[in-house]
Amino acid sequence: MALDTGTAALARLAEERVDHRFKGLPPDADGLTVGELAGQRRNLFTGGFTTPVLALSAERLEHNLALMKTYAARHGLAFAPHGKTSMAPQLFHRQLERGAWGITLAVPHQVRVARAFGIPRIFLANELTDAAALRWIASELDADPDFRFVCYADSVRGVRLMDAALTDAGAVRPVDVVVELGAGEGARTGVRTEAECAAVADAVAGARTLRLAGVAGYEGEVRDADPTSVRAWLRRLVALAVDFDKAGRFGAAGLDEIVLSAGGSAWFDAVADVFDEVPGLSLPVLKLLRSGAYVSHDDGHYREVTPFNRVPAEGALEPAFRLWTQVVSRPSPGQAFANAGKRDAAYDLDLPFAQVVRPADGGPERAASGVTVSGLSDQHAWLRTAPEADLEVGDWVGLGLSHPCTSFDKWQLIPLVRADGTVVDYIRTFF
Numbered sequence: 001m002a003l004d005t006g007t008a009a010l011a012r013l014a015e016e017r018v019d020h021r022f023k024g025l026p027p028d029a030d031g032l033t034v035g036e037l038a039g040q041r042r043n044l045f046t047g048g049f050t051t052p053v054l055a056l057s058a059e060r061l062e063h064n065l066a067l068m069k070t071y072a073a074r075h076g077l078a079f080a081p082h083g084k085t086s087m088a089p090q091l092f093h094r095q096l097e098r099g100a101w102g103i104t105l106a107v108p109h110q111v112r113v114a115r116a117f118g119i120p121r122i123f124l125a126n127e128l129t130d131a132a133a134l135r136w137i138a139s140e141l142d143a144d145p146d147f148r149f150v151c152y153a154d155s156v157r158g159v160r161l162m163d164a165a166l167t168d169a170g171a172v173r174p175v176d177v178v179v180e181l182g183a184g185e186g187a188r189t190g191v192r193t194e195a196e197c198a199a200v201a202d203a204v205a206g207a208r209t210l211r212l213a214g215v216a217g218y219e220g221e222v223r224d225a226d227p228t229s230v231r232a233w234l235r236r237l238v239a240l241a242v243d244f245d246k247a248g249r250f251g252a253a254g255l256d257e258i259v260l261s262a263g264g265s266a267w268f269d270a271v272a273d274v275f276d277e278v279p280g281l282s283l284p285v286l287k288l289l290r291s292g293a294y295v296s297h298d299d300g301h302y303r304e305v306t307p308f309n310r311v312p313a314e315g316a317l318e319p320a321f322r323l324w325t326q327v328v329s330r331p332s333p334g335q336a337f338a339n340a341g342k343r344d345a346a347y348d349l350d351l352p353f354a355q356v357v358r359p360a361d362g363g364p365e366r367a368a369s370g371v372t373v374s375g376l377s378d379q380h381a382w383l384r385t386a387p388e389a390d391l392e393v394g395d396w397v398g399l400g401l402s403h404p405c406t407s408f409d410k411w412q413l414i415p416l417v418r419a420d421g422t423v424v425d426y427i428r429t430f431f
Helices: 002-013 032-038 056-073 089-097 110-116 131-143 155-169 195-207 227-246 268-275 303-306
Strands: 053-057 101-107 123-128 148-153 175-180 208-214 258-262 285-289 321-332 335-336 353-358 371-374 381-385 395-398 414-417 425-427
Touching: 002 089, 032 371, 032 425, 053 056, 056 414, 089 101, 089 110, 101 110, 110 123, 110 131, 110 353, 131 148, 131 155, 131 175, 148 155, 148 195, 148 208, 155 195, 155 208, 175 195, 175 258, 195 208, 195 227, 195 353, 208 227, 227 258, 227 268, 258 381, 268 285, 353 371, 381 395
Parallel strands: 053 414, 101 123, 123 148, 148 175, 175 208, 208 258, 258 285
Antiparallel strands: 053 321, 321 335, 321 395, 335 381, 353 395, 371 381, 414 425
16 A cells, blocks of 8 residues: 555656756756656756756666665665665665665654655664654554554663653554664764663563564764674674563564664675574564665765675675766866855765866866865865866866765755766655
């Protein structure tokens, strides 16, 4: 039922009218539906698009989706990619079509978006204490017996707040929770000690509206992370699940599997290795990986930290984003300015990377030799240019980006572009 609802909602996206809300799209497309514009198969460079414009590679996106499907299957992992990366329901559904168990999210608004597009299984990687959101979750669970929802619990107080809100809401189905083990002192969220984890689990057991479903955490918060320290923390997480199982904590009515979840985009190889060591428990174990940045990958941070650098035989992700911007000023031989800035490009981890130039006179695309992004203003990229740059006002510069999560959120409608420049679809985001 949920997926049918999602299919209808996706179809409605194609009926949305193109207008001034969407950056970079051709001005002469105003009034067309997104589906009509996609059907025209315009070229990104000659079809009237204005700069700056963010493009998502159709081929590289498909490659990344297929690679992570294969990786998860090869290692016996279920996969709930983190949807906060893209907040694009079209991509959520493509991830489900390629074998994802469900979608991970971070806050109630994101869950509402996912449910509006029919996502049937959601893992909320946060403790949920918002009473209004819990009332809504209860109504979703009670209305749809096929909806699976799991969220963190990392405090006794949080468990009590959840139970009170759900009781007041008259919840019929219990909410599944996993105890979040923190990654050490100074880390982000999560319970710091095993004894405190047991106290949270006991609080869940005493709550009529909650059901203990497993344990989880985020290894990316391990301080001074390296393969040894990350694997040590992951083994703590596995040991916690084993101890809870031995103590009979997973005996709630109707529970048919134990959730064991971790896995950001930097250490999923360690997750695969350690989760492969999980001993037999009283119920089947859902080994749930949550990496999200893979969907577009990047040319900076994640290119450096991806586990595929350590296990090249498993394949390689490909950066799928390119931000096209135009040179609007060339005030000196060593400096130029392009018309994309902080409102258009991710900059929280690295500045963009100048990759290619498309000359304004229609000449062939070439490498952006001698061009470096040295800074960003709100609407300008500061370009440092060496003598070999040969950069002119009007040229288009293609920028690689670092950090997908702060690239998607700057664009509401993103052209999906083939290697020859043909725009085949538009990806709608909801931030």
